[in-house]
Amino acid sequence: TNAAREGAAYGSTHPFIPGGANQAGWQQGVEDAVAGELTSVLDYDPNKLTVSYSNPIITSVNGDRRIQITVGYPFETITTWLPTPQSRTLHRTVEMRLIR
Numbered sequence: 001t002n003a004a005r006e007g008a009a010y011g012s013t014h015p016f017i018p019g020g021a022n023q024a025g026w027q028q029g030v031e032d033a034v035a036g037e038l039t040s041v042l043d044y045d046p047n048k049l050t051v052s053y054s055n056p057i058i059t060s061v062n063g064d065r066r067i068q069i070t071v072g073y074p075f076e077t078i079t080t081w082l083p084t085p086q087s088r089t090l091h092r093t094v095e096m097r098l099i100r
Contacts, residue, residue: 001092004071007034007051008094011067015098018057027053034071048074050089057098065098 010033016026031051038044050072058066070093080086 001094003034003037003073004069004092004094006037007031007069007071008067008096009033011053011069012096013099030069034069038073058095066095067098068093068095 007030011026011030014026014029016022030053034051035046035049038046038049050070052070052072053068058068060066070091072089072091074087075090076087077084
């Protein structure tokens with residue numbers, strides 16, 4: 001949850017133009033913010049992290065512009081609990097209003 005929130009916070013305070021020259025830098029900044037939050041997780045593997053943007057800027061009916069970030073990371077239980085699989089990917093989506 002915190003990692004997705006950090007990515008959305010970065011994205012909401014660092015504007016970009018969709019398809020513009022600064023979009024790649026913006027995406028890297030979002031991914032760096034997410035990864036920075038996960039570095040303290042035991043056995044964190046950055047290669048297993050997924051960060052996605054279904055549509056980076058969403059405009060609501062009242063004109064608010066928002067950003068939506070989805071973060072995924074695998075989770076493994078210590079023991080097997082039937083019928084729950086021992087490994088599954090947890091996803092968290094956070095949406096924030098653009099500040100700038």
